[in-house]
Amino acid sequence: MKAAVLSSTANLAIGEVPDPVPGSGEVVIAVTLAGVCGSDYSLYHGKFGVPLPVVPGHEGMGTVHRIGPGVSTVTAGQRVVIQPNFACWDCDLCDSGLDNICSGKVRLGIDTNGVFAEYVKVPARYVWPVPEGLDDRTAVLTEPLAVAAHGVKVLSPAPRVRVLIIGAGVIGLMTLLLVKLEGAGVNVSDLQEEHLALARKMGADSAFLVGGNETMQPSSFDLIYETSGAPSGLADAIEFAAPGARIALLGLPAEAHPVPTTPIVRKELTLVGSMIYTDEFPGVLELLESGRIDPKPLISDVVGLEDLDGAIKTFNSPDRIKVLVSIG
Numbered sequence: 001m002k003a004a005v006l007s008s009t010a011n012l013a014i015g016e017v018p019d020p021v022p023g024s025g026e027v028v029i030a031v032t033l034a035g036v037c038g039s040d041y042s043l044y045h046g047k048f049g050v051p052l053p054v055v056p057g058h059e060g061m062g063t064v065h066r067i068g069p070g071v072s073t074v075t076a077g078q079r080v081v082i083q084p085n086f087a088c089w090d091c092d093l094c095d096s097g098l099d100n101i102c103s104g105k106v107r108l109g110i111d112t113n114g115v116f117a118e119y120v121k122v123p124a125r126y127v128w129p130v131p132e133g134l135d136d137r138t139a140v141l142t143e144p145l146a147v148a149a150h151g152v153k154v155l156s157p158a159p160r161v162r163v164l165i166i167g168a169g170v171i172g173l174m175t176l177l178l179v180k181l182e183g184a185g186v187n188v189s190d191l192q193e194e195h196l197a198l199a200r201k202m203g204a205d206s207a208f209l210v211g212g213n214e215t216m217q218p219s220s221f222d223l224i225y226e227t228s229g230a231p232s233g234l235a236d237a238i239e240f241a242a243p244g245a246r247i248a249l250l251g252l253p254a255e256a257h258p259v260p261t262t263p264i265v266r267k268e269l270t271l272v273g274s275m276i277y278t279d280e281f282p283g284v285l286e287l288l289e290s291g292r293i294d295p296k297p298l299i300s301d302v303v304g305l306e307d308l309d310g311a312i313k314t315f316n317s318p319d320r321i322k323v324l325v326s327i328g
């Protein structure tokens with residue numbers, strides 16, 4: 001099959017690799033559409049330190065192509081989305097529903113070959129049927145939406161709370177869509193005017209450019225979602241948090257940075273991490289099918305597999321939000 005193979009840092013090429021064969025409890029999916037994500041960019045630049053070569057990519061959908069022994073939950077030809085982190089289901093964390101932070105977790109496209117290929121092998125319990133009325137370009141956004149949905153759940157916004165979302169990238173804007181559903185007023189901040197324009201279009205009540213002329217009132221937000229992972233993001237979250245506020249951290253910082261602890265104590269803030277998702281996939285698919293949110297304005301480009309290298313190289317350019325790769 002044709003696949004994008006990362007053979008060393010920043011060295012990605014399209015090549016022929018053997019077709020995956022499904023083992024017991026596994027299925028092979030013929031990939032139709034995949035999404036490029038920040039973690040693909042990190043992997044590409046050697047940030048994960050995992051053995052190479054690997055086929056990257058974890059946001060994907062397609063049709064069931066081959067079914068391994070013992071699988072009865074899907075049928076050949078069925079359209080599915082992939083939940084790309086495979087927990088061990090044999091540890092205390094998995095037993096208590098915290099499979100998202102299982103230490104034995106296998107990450108598709110990082111620890112094992114991913115979706116930037118014609119075919120990908122995954123455990124059958126990690127594929128979800130796509131509802132008939134849902135188009136591919138919406139369905140492929142299920143995975144990042146599940147990340148945002150988990151983060152939103154961590155703080156459970158109520159109507160009339162003042163919400164700040166720091167970072168108007170894919171996860172920040174998806175968080176915006178989900179928080180708006182709860183009826184809360186939402187403010188968004190970002191370093192790029194292009195991202196803020198999209199945030200306004202997607203329903204933000206106000207949008208602030210970090211370092212711009214218009215500034216937000218310090219200590220004025222009850223719930224804050226930090227989705228940027230930037231050092232200034234955490235500092236801003238703490239500065240703009242009202243006394244007693246809660247802050248969810250969804251962005252993974254590229255490097256360690258100092259935490260201003262004094263205002264955390266003085267304002268009695270709560271900081272909580274949010275890591276990927278646990279059981280959010282079915283609910284997100286249902287929500288997408290209902291049409292109550294439309295994440296498609298986030299799609300900025302659709303490219304072919306041969307343009308994946310360029311898409312990853314230009315990942316941080318402000319006019320790119322979610323880039324999809326059309327494969328099948």
Ligand SMILES: [Zn+2]
Pocket residue numbers: 037038039058059143144
């Ligand atoms: Zn992702």
Ligand SMILES: [Zn+2]
Pocket residue numbers: 087088089090091092093094099102103104105
């Ligand atoms: Zn586990």
